[in-house]
Amino acid sequence: MVSIPWLWSCCLDTQTLVYILLFGLLGLAIHKRLRKKPVFLDPRGRAVLITGCDSGFGNLLAHRLLDLGFTVFAACLFPDGEGAQALLTHSSPGQVKVIKLDVTSDKEIEQVKQYVQDHLPDKGLWGLVNNAGISLWGLVEWQTIDKFQKSIDVNLLGSIRTVLAFAPLIRKNKGRMVFLSSTNAYVSFMNSVYSLTKAGLEKFCDCLRLEMKRFGVQVSIMNFCCLSLTSSGKCKTTVHPKCE
Numbered sequence: 001m002v003s004i005p006w007l008w009s010c011c012l013d014t015q016t017l018v019y020i021l022l023f024g025l026l027g028l029a030i031h032k033r034l035r036k037k038p039v040f041l042d043p044r045g046r047a048v049l050i051t052g053c054d055s056g057f058g059n060l061l062a063h064r065l066l067d068l069g070f071t072v073f074a075a076c077l078f079p080d081g082e083g084a085q086a087l088l089t090h091s092s093p094g095q096v097k098v099i100k101l102d103v104t105s106d107k108e109i110e111q112v113k114q115y116v117q118d119h120l121p122d123k124g125l126w127g128l129v130n131n132a133g134i135s136l137w138g139l140v141e142w143q144t145i146d147k148f149q150k151s152i153d154v155n156l157l158g159s160i161r162t163v164l165a166f167a168p169l170i171r172k173n174k175g176r177m178v179f180l181s182s183t184n185a186y187v188s189f190m191n192s193v194y195s196l197t198k199a200g201l202e203k204f205c206d207c208l209r210l211e212m213k214r215f216g217v218q219v220s221i222m223n224f225c226c227l228s229l230t231s232s233g234k235c236k237t238t239v240h241p242k243c244e
């Protein structure tokens with residue numbers, strides 16, 4: 001006859017073993033999930049189109065991507081301006097294509113689309129950065145309907161225009177789309193015009209993100225506030241000293 005203490009210790013052992021096994025499997029599963037291999041993307045032969053490259057973040061990003069080795073389509077309001085010209089001198093011949101683009105113009109969007117299609121590097125258009133934007137402050141009653149229309153046209157419809165034009169190319173390469181939003185999308189104080197354009201942009205991005213997921217395209221929103229950038233990329237602001 002099996003003694004009770006032996007049975008008890010045997011059960012405990014079996015139980016312990018089962019627990020150890022289960023915890024081990026759980027640990028393995030978690031480890032596998034967390035240990036995502038870093039993806040190293042080779043920028044050579046991949047192109048990124050950035051709007052609003054004349055100055056600020058767009059211009060700095062263009063410089064950075066050129067340094068990394070991407071081909072950059074730098075869309076500028078003023079291709080002969082200082083910011084655009086600095087990009088040309090910064091890069092190796094042909095690496096940057098400075099193109100005229102006012103994002104409120106359907107005609108120019110069509111021309112740029114044609115130009116991009118004709119000048120793509122071998123791995124195609126991989127990134128679209130919707131950076132062009134204008135900001136406007138003040139009480140609602142200080143504004144005119146023209147000011148609302150202009151801001152919506154640049155900040156919201158401008159990004160939608162580029163998506164409609166370039167989404168097929170980005171989809172083809174399982175690329176990325178990035179949108180420059182603002183904390184003003186959530187903060188409502190003397191900024192109705194700007195705030196509504198960025199809030200609308202974020203809603204648009206959310207819809208686009210869900211639609212693009214099945215094509216392997218990532219849609220991202222960059223959200224920051226109160227930066228004033230120098231040409232060397234340093235933050236000049238006194239509002240957010242931490243962003244230095």
Ligand SMILES: NC(=O)c1ccc[n+]([C@@H]2O[C@H](COP(=O)([O-])OP(=O)(O)OC[C@H]3O[C@@H](n4cnc5c(N)ncnc54)[C@H](OP(=O)(O)O)[C@@H]3O)[C@@H](O)[C@H]2O)c1
Binds near residue numbers: 104133
């Ligand atoms: N700086 C911030 O604190 C901050 C915070 C949150 C979000 N953002 C957003 O980040 C983006 C970049 O901001 P930033 O600070 O770098 O400002 P920025 O220096 O004024 O850059 C905006 C760029 O868009 C261009 N642009 C204006 N209207 C255009 C149009 N119709 N078509 C094409 N390009 C046009 C501007 O050209 P011109 O220079 O020739 O006018 C400029 O190059 C914007 O979308 C902005 O709303 C900025």
